[in-house]
Amino acid sequence: MDDDLIDEAGSPLSRYTKLPGTGFFYPDSLDDERAERRARETVEGSEAVVIADGDADGLACAAMIRETYDAALDVADFEAAIAERTAEDGEDRGVGVVDGDDADGESDDPTADAHTQSPVGLISAGPYSLDTALKRVVAYADDGIDLYVCDLCPDEFEPIEEALDALSASCASIRWFDHHQWDDAVAAAVRERGVDLVVGDSEEECTADVTLRTLDHSFDERWSELAAVTRDHDLWIKEDPRSDDLADYSYWSGGEEYATVIGAYGADLPEVVREYVESRRVEKAARIDAAVERAATHEVGDWHVAVTYGRCSQNEVAEELRERGADAAVIVKPAGSASIRGSDGFRHAHEVAGRVNGGGHPQAAGCKPDIYDDMLDYAHHWTTEGQACKRVILAAFEAVAEEVEADEADEAVADDDQ
Structure with a gap:
């Protein structure tokens, strides 16, 4: 395929917002190869692994878990990469830009191999890819790890049954934090495998709230504040303007970057991140207007x-x-x-x-x-x-x-x- 056909540069917003992002046209077979390689690099040798939804709520949980293991990454490299990205993105219309979490490992980006650096590996997943993420942990994790699953609710048990059975036998512990509406039979089946499943009230708590109150760790006040601001957006309360910053930033950054930055700063994002988010919002506003008019x-x-x-x-x-x-x-x-x-x-x-x-x-x-x-x-x-x-x-x-x-x-x- 001619790259120009899916290049948004020069194309009017009224046209390119009707098409998927360029990643849609990347063959699943190649994408799966890359994801498999990254999962292996992430999981091998890890003390613990977190499978989390890649939004602000799920990644806040990952940051909290890394905090309990003293396994947070150094934020300085990420801040430098964000500043460089902001300078280069003046003409880039796309969201979800390539950064340390999306790079192929062959660039000069100092965050490109961030997914391999923490002893608590992070795999971002969605409800439709949870079974695949669990299978990758089965394939690459050492025996005796701690496994965490955050902000993910399986609609059915069968797709995850085989992998969860294997992990129940090999992991030192499996803890699952969520706030979605669980089917009683699915929840029972998960708990029967020895999983510590904690599900909060979906109308009162986000998963960050659940994780914060469940982990046996003395978190300081900034973590409680992070959970509250995350909840403000996740439950669509919309009383704290910082919650929009967190939601936008989680969407426009990779999982490793987001977890590292909020792990260091909590809900009060540093200036370099706020500048980056503001630079992206011009495009975001135009897309919102187009969708509303349609x-x-x-x-x-x-x-x-x-x-x-x-x-x-x-x-x-x-x-x-x-x-x-x-x-x-x-x-x-x-x-x-x-x-x-x-x-x-x-x-x-x-x-x-x-x-x-x-x-x-x-x-x-x-x-x-x-x-x-x-x-x-x-x-x-x-x-x-x-x-x-x-x-x-x-x-x-x-x-x-x-x-x-x-x-x-x-x-x-x-x-x-x-």
Whole structure:
């Protein structure tokens, strides 16, 4: 493929935000090779391993765990790399820029091999890659390590069963911290393997809160403050302006960099990081505006559901759509997945997502409908702004609306009978 076809430079925002980032066009086979190599380099020889969601909440947990092992990396190299990146990024439109966590190890970046430096290895994963991450720990970890899993909730037990059985036999301990909505049977199966599973109230705590209160360590006040600011964004409380800085920075940096910087500074990011975040927000704001303008509102039962499409910051788009009267917002992404965000008037996001290959919280969930068989399906997805994906998600909203209406009718009958 001609690199110019996926190069955003010179292309109008109205066009390139309808396509996935360049990483989407990188073959999975090559990406898997690289990920496998990095996992081996990360895990081999480690005293402990953390598998964490790569967002601000999951990475805050990783930083806390490294603190308990006195295993944090030196922040100075990262600060120098951030300053250099800010200077070079004036014309770069992309997010998730190459840094120490994304580099191929062949650059002059002093943070390129950061993933190999701490005795507490960090593997970033999502709910759909948790099984793979666990298998990589099985393959490369020494016997007797401590394993931590943070801010990840498996929808089913079967995909992780074999790896978890192996790790239960080889690890000194397995501790799992989370705050998502767990299926009772999945939670029971995990605990039966000897895992110390601690799940917080998803409406009151983020996983950083859970990790902070569960680890047997005397954390100073900055860690409590970090958990509070992380919660402010993760639960969409939005009372502390620093929480947006943390969320944006975690999105635009690699896991090693983020965990190291917040481990050193907590919620009060250093000036070099704040300058970097501000430089990226110009692009972020333009993407949000484009997604909001593409939105269309649908009436589903008693709900106003705003649906849009594009590569953007879904939480901010959802917030803007709520301010315009939406009870729920759906942001369909060019890579095929979608984010579902609710409100006080809509607390069924996880139920909708569960019907289309996803899950999450009552007011925040994600999914990727199983509708993409080949590149022609993706081509249709891009040229129609996610028409098929929108259709199946709206059908899921309709189904949930019917269930809610039926439940309310049953409750009314029961009240009348009393």
